[in-house]
Structures are given as C-alpha cells and as structure tokens.
Amino acid sequence: MYLHPLIASVPPDERAAFVQRIELRSYRRNEVVLAADEWSDRIYCVATGLLRVVVQGSGDSGDVTTDFIRQDDFFLNSALIEERYQAGATLVAALPTSLYLVPTLEFKALCDRHPAVTMGLLDVVMKRTTVLRRQIRQISSASSERLISRILHELTVLAPGTDGGYDKRITQSVIASYSGLSRMQVNKTMRDLERRGLVRRDEHGVYVPPHFASSDFQELPSAEPSPTAKDSGEVNQSFFSELFEAPPKSGKTTRK
Numbered sequence: 001m002y003l004h005p006l007i008a009s010v011p012p013d014e015r016a017a018f019v020q021r022i023e024l025r026s027y028r029r030n031e032v033v034l035a036a037d038e039w040s041d042r043i044y045c046v047a048t049g050l051l052r053v054v055v056q057g058s059g060d061s062g063d064v065t066t067d068f069i070r071q072d073d074f075f076l077n078s079a080l081i082e083e084r085y086q087a088g089a090t091l092v093a094a095l096p097t098s099l100y101l102v103p104t105l106e107f108k109a110l111c112d113r114h115p116a117v118t119m120g121l122l123d124v125v126m127k128r129t130t131v132l133r134r135q136i137r138q139i140s141s142a143s144s145e146r147l148i149s150r151i152l153h154e155l156t157v158l159a160p161g162t163d164g165g166y167d168k169r170i171t172q173s174v175i176a177s178y179s180g181l182s183r184m185q186v187n188k189t190m191r192d193l194e195r196r197g198l199v200r201r202d203e204h205g206v207y208v209p210p211h212f213a214s215s216d217f218q219e220l221p222s223a224e225p226s227p228t229a230k231d232s233g234e235v236n237q238s239f240f241s242e243l244f245e246a247p248p249k250s251g252k253t254t255r256k
Contacts, residue, residue, distance in 0.1 A: 161205025
C-alpha cells in the first residue's frame with residue numbers, strides 16, 4: 001500500500017480510505033503530464049521515474065528546466081491554497097514515469113482534520129525553499145565545468161542507472177536546459193571531462209566520480225532504495241525530505 005510518511009499518524013482506517021482515492025497513471029518519456037497554464041485539481045507524486053519542471057525561457061532561449069521531481073517527491077504548485085490551480089510550469093516525463101494523482105480536496109480535508117500533517121508540510125516546504133536558494137547560488141557562482149560536474153552527479157541520484165552512474169536517456173539537451181548553458185557548451189565540457197577520464201559511458205549509463213558531489217553547500221543524498229521497496233515493488237518511502245513546487249519563471253541564468 002502506498003503510504004506517505006506525512007500521513008503515518010493518521011488512523012489506519014482513515015489512511016486506507018484516503019489511499020483508495022489516489023489514482024496511478026503512467027507516462028512515456030518526453031510526454032507532457034501537465035501543461036503550463038492548464039488547470040488541475042490534483043497533486044502529483046512520482047511513484048517511479050522522473051519529471052522535469054519546465055518554463056519558457058526569455059527571448060529565444062527555449063525551454064528551461066527549473067527542477068526535477070524524483071521518486072517519492074511532489075509537484076503541487078498552489079494546490080494547498082486553492083482547490084484547483086493553474087500550473088505555472090509544464091511537467092514533462094524525463095523518463096518513463098508512473099505518478100500518483102492525489103485529489104487536492106482530499107488532501108486539504110486531511111490537513112484540516114490532522115494539524116500534524118499540515119505542520120509536516122510546512123516543515124518540508126521550508127526545507128525545500130532553503131535547498132532551492134542554495135541551488136540558485138550554485139548556478140550563479142560556479143564555473144561551467146563545476147556546474148556541469150555537479151549536475152552530472154545529481155543525475156546519479158535523480159535518475160540512477162542500472163550499474164551506477166545515471167540513465168543515458170537523460171540527454172545533453174536536458175542538461176543544458178537545467179544548467180542554463182548552451183547545448184554546445186555542455187557537449188564541449190562533457191567531451192573534455194570524458195577525455196580526462198572523469199566521465200565514462202557505456203550501454204547502461206553515464207558514470208562520474210564521487211567527488212563531483214562536492215559543492216559549496218551540501219552533499220547530495222543517497223539514491224539507494226530500501227530493501228523492502230526493492231523486494232515488494234512498493235514506492236520507497238525514504239526520500240520524503242523535500243517538497244517540490246514550481247519556482248518562479250525568472251529563476252534561471254541567461255544562456256550563453
């Protein structure tokens with residue numbers, strides 16, 4: 001049974017009834033889950049796969065990936081404020097993805113009945129805001145090589161490959177969209193890293209050294225799922241430490 005740690009304190013019967021109202025839906029790679037300005041009455045939680053949060057860049061810069069939503073994380077935009085909300089960004093499946101669609105009315109009612117759930121949401125929103133601010137600082141201050149190195153390691157957590165590294169279906173165009181750099185600059189930097197033996201590719205994925213995780217603010221968390229989740233096929237519950245929202249449309253650096 002799918003269970004979010006935020007509702008672990010809810011009585012079992014009520015929790016089971018809430019779970020029954022959640023819809024599971026699957027999406028192909030590059031399929032649009034929710035378009036910008038589209039109205040929705042659902043909270044989106046990743047069961048498996050990976051989502052990109054995409055906004056339109058300024059001028060001719062094209063789409064900008066502002067965030068990734070990995071397994072067990074949320075996109076809810078302003079869903080906890082309004083019963084229905086107009087998405088401020090487009091959600092795209094970066095990999096084949098399964099999502100839990102949670103009715104906002106059901107979740108709002110749960111928060112009304114159980115203040116501990118509301119306080120838990122407030123805590124994770126505050127933590128996520130702190131993380132986003134630190135990411136903006138990293139993007140605005142790091143060199144191109146350091147920024148790309150950091151993103152490559154981040155991808156090993158967001159989209160882990162079969163034998164380590166990250167899923168090779170994450171393209172350089174996606175990395176460029178996320179880093180705010182041009183596709184050409186990402187390609188040049190990655191080829192240079194590969195030439196120096198710092199990046200390796202094979203049919204299973206793209207591999208980077210552990211020291212790529214270092215940064216000026218924190219280490220990345222582990223992506224290793226729990227044994228229970230591996231064996232049962234249920235959604236891993238170990239990553240519910242952050243709550244993802246669509247950031248403002250102007251939060252990226254200018255492409256070069």
